[in-house]
Amino acid sequence: MKPAPTATRPAPRRASRWVPGNHFELLENGEEFFPAVFEAIRSARHEVLLETFILFDDKIGRALHAALLQAAQQGVQVHVLVDGFGSPDLPPEFIAALVQAGVHYRVFDPGGRRLFGQRLNVLRRMHRKIVVVDGQLAFIGGINYSADHVADFGPQAKQDWAVRVRGPIVAHIQRFARCAVLPRGDERRRKLRAPLPELAHAGMADAIFVTRDNDLHTTxxxxxxxxxxxxxxxxxxxxxxxxxxxxxxxxxxxxxxxxxxxxxxxxxxxxxxxxxxxxxxxxxxxxxxxxxxxxxxxxxxxxxxxxxxxxxxxxxxxxxxxxxxxxxxxxxxxxxxxxxxxxxxxxxxxxxxxxxxxxxxxxxxxxxxxxxxxxxxxxxxxxxxxxxxxxxLPRHQPHISLVQPEAGHAGSTTR
Missing domain, CATH: 3.30.870.10 (Endonuclease Chain A)
Structure with a gap:
């Protein structure tokens, strides 16, 4: 598969003021995080937006793969964005199964050049970890989709946290994630400047969704x-x-x-x-x-x-x-x-x-x-x-590559 490049565009402005009425649940390590995310994806009815720095072909990556396949096969619009440096070695058949099921699979700034076996695309990576399901539920934190985030991995298993989010702030996260993964001509992207939907209050927490990029939100x-x-x-x-x-x-x-x-x-x-x-x-x-x-x-x-x-x-x-x-x-x-x-x-x-x-x-x-x-x-x-x-340090214009199936098998095409 040879995904074709598409230049990225600045994201819409995020919430700069406190958004009231949210509920946050703390999720510690993969033991709490992965079951919650996979169940949310399997239960999706309309849309799944997922961004991650690392996706590996191990027991966690394959469990996510199965949940994404199930959602896509049920008619859910599934959009996945992975980083080209963090997720470089996924087997072609792993990606092909997703693409053939209808998952919109994109790679942020893939890069391919190596020097003495070392990858050169190390700078300015897409390091976010976000999931938004049906515009009603979101997850955000530091946990990647790899087996080293669960305790049975051994002494090198990582200690980490994420949150499960409900409430009006989810609409801000959804708008941002859609801008990151949807192609320019998509109707939902054209509506990004429309007022955000009024989601019902889910709790007492005020929240701000804040991001860092290399354009308007550097600090x-x-x-x-x-x-x-x-x-x-x-x-x-x-x-x-x-x-x-x-x-x-x-x-x-x-x-x-x-x-x-x-x-x-x-x-x-x-x-x-x-x-x-x-x-x-x-x-x-x-x-x-x-x-x-x-x-x-x-x-x-x-x-x-x-x-x-x-x-x-x-x-x-x-x-x-x-x-x-x-x-x-x-x-x-x-x-x-x-x-x-x-x-x-x-x-x-x-x-x-x-x-x-x-x-x-x-x-x-x-x-x-x-x-x-x-x-x-x-x-x-x-x-x-x-x-x-x-x-x-070296600055370039990153691009997002969309992988699409050719006739009968997963191949390459342009977006």
Whole structure:
């Protein structure tokens, strides 16, 4: 199959104000997430929109495959968008079965060139994880469709979270996802500028759907983090897998801690990539001396991207706090204002710190204090300017390729 390229277009504006009347259910790890998503897809009546960075041909990928096939065979319009870097090696028959059943299967910026066996299309990836079913139910978080998100995978199984969403904010997520996956001539895409439907209130949570792109919304997710840190009065808990934020975000954490807010970070202690822990540890001294608490999760690799502030604010999504997520990749988070959800997330994170984390202690001053200060100075300037130098990295116009069946078998065509 040789999917044909189609240039991407900017997405419509997202909700910039709080949308009331939503209900959020926290889903921890694949054991809670996958059954909920697969059942929602199997129960769909009209439309399934799914975006993911990773889809593998393993027991989880095949379970998703079966649910998508069932929905398509029942006449549901099914649209799937996967990232070309994150999901590069799916067997042709895996994709062909979906396409022949009527699934609209698209690949974000496939790329194919390799240098010494290494793929070159690593930058500016589609890192979002979104599902919208019938415009009534949505899922968003950090969990990919792979077996390493369930505990029986072993010591390398990932710790992560997502949310199941009902209420008016789902219409905002649906509009965004439709713009991402539907072709330009589709009637539903032409109606994207129409007023959003009035969905019934499903709960008491206010919410904002916020994304990051390389066009109009380059810093939206980071900006919401900084705002929340500025208004924090009691506690901040951030659990994030890949942690090397820019200076403005680190400065906001330090300032919050210095004014008496208990700022707590949960980071990787058993990383899936060693460089992740090395990069984060470069910031430890700087943060600890400002009063920030740091815990390393040591049970298995941490893959989560969640945070909470005080007793109401929380966020769950796909965005890490590192240069890739904050300056290059396409990401999506929900910002939630709800005391009940905040309390449930805090209870999960507190249990994690209590049962599976080691607290990092500040190192006393010693003979190499001068080297420590020099490292801090160099790190300060690296972090201060990384949004600028990230913009110098190779920039291209990504495209989305649609795979369609040829006569009798899955082949290639244009959109």
């Amino acid at each position: 939206d997710i980071e900006r919401h983090y900084r705002i929340a840190l500025r208004i924090a009065r009691q506690r901040v808990v951030i659990a994030n897998a890949y942690f090397f934020p820019g200076w403005r975000l680190v400065r906001a954490m330090r300032r919050a801690a210095r004014r008496g807010v208990q700022v707590t970070l949960i980071l990787q202690g058993e990383p899936d990539m060693p460089i992740v822990k090395t990069a984060a540890s470069l910031l430890y001294d700087h943060l600890l001396r400002a009063g920030v608490r740091i815990f390393e999760y040591c049970e298995r690799p941490l893959h989560g991207k969640v945070a909470l502030v005080d007793g109401e604010w929380a966020t769950v999504g796909s965005s890490n706090l590192d240069p890739l997520s904050l300056s290059l990749n396409l990401e999506a988070n929900v910002i939630i204002r709800d005391a009940g959800f905040n309390a449930r997330l805090h209870a999960r994170l507190a249990r994690l710190m209590r049962e599976a984390c080691t607290q990092v202690q500040a190192q006393p001053k010693g003979a190499f204090e001068g080297l420590r200060l020099l490292r801090g100075y160099l790190l300060y300037h690296l972090m201060r300017w990384f949004p600028t130098w990230a913009g110098w």
